[in-house]
Amino acid sequence: MVLAVCSLVLGPLNQDEGWYLLAGLNTADGMMPYRDYMFTQGPVMAAVYALFSPLWSPFGVLGGRVFTLTLSILSLVLWCVVARRLGGRNAAFVTFCLLALNPVYSYFTAIPKTYALSGLFIASAFYDLTSQRRFRYETAALALALAAGTRLSLGILLPVVGLWLIFAVHRFAWLRFGVAGILTLAIIYTPFLIICPEQFVYSQTYHAAREGGGLFSWLVLRGGFVSRLLQGYFPVFALLLFGLYKQLNTLNTLKQNGNKFNVFNLFDCLKSPAALLAVSFLAVTALHFLTPFPYDDYQTPIMPLAAVIITALMYRHGSSRVCTTILSLAFLLSSPMIMNWMVIRQDRFWFDMKEKPDIIVLRETGKLLRNAAAAGGRLSPAADSLISPPPVLLLTQDAYLAVEARMRVPRGLEMGPFSYFPDLSDDDARKFNVHNTNTLRELVENSNAPFAAFSGYAFAISCPTTAKTTPEQVRPIIAAVLERYEFVDSVAEFGQCHTPLTIWEAK
Numbered sequence: 001m002v003l004a005v006c007s008l009v010l011g012p013l014n015q016d017e018g019w020y021l022l023a024g025l026n027t028a029d030g031m032m033p034y035r036d037y038m039f040t041q042g043p044v045m046a047a048v049y050a051l052f053s054p055l056w057s058p059f060g061v062l063g064g065r066v067f068t069l070t071l072s073i074l075s076l077v078l079w080c081v082v083a084r085r086l087g088g089r090n091a092a093f094v095t096f097c098l099l100a101l102n103p104v105y106s107y108f109t110a111i112p113k114t115y116a117l118s119g120l121f122i123a124s125a126f127y128d129l130t131s132q133r134r135f136r137y138e139t140a141a142l143a144l145a146l147a148a149g150t151r152l153s154l155g156i157l158l159p160v161v162g163l164w165l166i167f168a169v170h171r172f173a174w175l176r177f178g179v180a181g182i183l184t185l186a187i188i189y190t191p192f193l194i195i196c197p198e199q200f201v202y203s204q205t206y207h208a209a210r211e212g213g214g215l216f217s218w219l220v221l222r223g224g225f226v227s228r229l230l231q232g233y234f235p236v237f238a239l240l241l242f243g244l245y246k247q248l249n250t251l252n253t254l255k256q257n258g259n260k261f262n263v264f265n266l267f268d269c270l271k272s273p274a275a276l277l278a279v280s281f282l283a284v285t286a287l288h289f290l291t292p293f294p295y296d297d298y299q300t301p302i303m304p305l306a307a308v309i310i311t312a313l314m315y316r317h318g319s320s321r322v323c324t325t326i327l328s329l330a331f332l333l334s335s336p337m338i339m340n341w342m343v344i345r346q347d348r349f350w351f352d353m354k355e356k357p358d359i360i361v362l363r364e365t366g367k368l369l370r371n372a373a374a375a376g377g378r379l380s381p382a383a384d385s386l387i388s389p390p391p392v393l394l395l396t397q398d399a400y401l402a403v404e405a406r407m408r409v410p411r412g413l414e415m416g417p418f419s420y421f422p423d424l425s426d427d428d429a430r431k432f433n434v435h436n437t438n439t440l441r442e443l444v445e446n447s448n449a450p451f452a453a454f455s456g457y458a459f460a461i462s463c464p465t466t467a468k469t470t471p472e473q474v475r476p477i478i479a480a481v482l483e484r485y486e487f488v489d490s491v492a493e494f495g496q497c498h499t500p501l502t503i504w505e506a507k
Helices: 002-010 015-028 044-051 053-087 089-100 103-108 114-129 136-150 152-168 173-195 197-204 215-232 234-256 263-270 273-289 296-315 322-334 336-342 358-375 399-404 426-431 437-446 471-484
Strands: 343-347 350-353 394-396 451-454 485-494 499-506
Touching (some): 002 053, 002 103, 002 336, 015 044, 015 399, 044 053, 044 114, 044 136, 053 089, 053 114, 053 358, 053 399, 089 234, 089 322, 103 296, 103 336, 114 152, 136 173, 152 173, 152 273, 152 296, 215 234, 215 273, 215 296, 234 296, 336 343, 358 399, 358 451, 358 485, 358 499, 394 399, 426 437, 471 485
Parallel strands (some): 394 451
Antiparallel strands (some): 343 350, 451 499, 485 499
């Protein structure tokens, strides 16, 4: 619980938090993903966060984090139950340690990304598949389809589980599972394919269009993916090696006693739920490994699969859990994630320390903007209230600042720093609810947003390649800002990577 609270309050800000939460707020306001704003994931997260927005939105980004953490706690409970079914109480306890005491997993399931929600759906699916409930195959398919509707890459779990059911269960379980999964996917995606097919398809190809570089860059990125995954989940992979060693010893013992391991033993192993978890983990990992730009945090929703597999194999026969607990605690205390809670950067021999957590700086800045908008004037540290006036516009690409200020962003900036597509034509930019240089310049010139705020991420990313923008691309936009707004304040170390934030008021 202490680690979870630290992840909430001390965890660094991430730009994705802003546009995910803003998608929930926009959906709650009646807007539709893809048709009314760009959204590069499935629509389920926007719908869920919209549904629960009255609970979290009055508290800004911190409220979104608390709601996200609640989802991850629920999934952790389900994973512990699955581990207990497969390996007993010791397995459940060690699964809890491997996940709850892991700073990387704790952080990425506390911040508003797709990981906590999709992880909850995956946990629900395997909770059902390892139970004896009558409609377990249908509910598991429903949950996995919702996971695919949250994060598209997780859709590979549906065919993996379906094939395993054909191989291991029979009795038309695969058919029940397949029908339920197809129907759920149809319910999730068909409305968008009918209403806004071009916008939907374009948004879902965004990640495939990332710029990955040549062969050397391709190899380096995948090497980094593996290295950071090992670094972030070292206890899991250390126990994996130990578990494989134990299994080899068991096979050798059987061989010495005259028991031969034949192909029928192998088939029996492949039919086990543990085998399903292993194949599911490997399938999603392979897909993430082959993406144009593989981030190790993509693995967050499926790392519990690895933890459950390992603990089920190792602790079924009552292995000691003391060493594993000590290993998890030692890994927690040695994690570089803890250093990120306190340090901005290293300047030669010296460390620039944070005076306040990033989210507190965000809350204070959002409060200044919120009060100024309510007063219709200059920035003021006046008393705050959870009861806010109707949202006004904030011209910014730092979407989490708009969420914190209880504001919205002008049309086409809903993706935050990933809203600038300089190579699109004017018509395509408007069609896909993003901006090129010309449309963004026009937006600034005609904006009725009373305030603007720009961090180092403003106009810096050329999408969908995510290459750096050039001065020639952004010069007309900056000129329009200087013409339309005047500088009023700044924050030296703001947001993700602690870039300067400048705040402007309409002339």
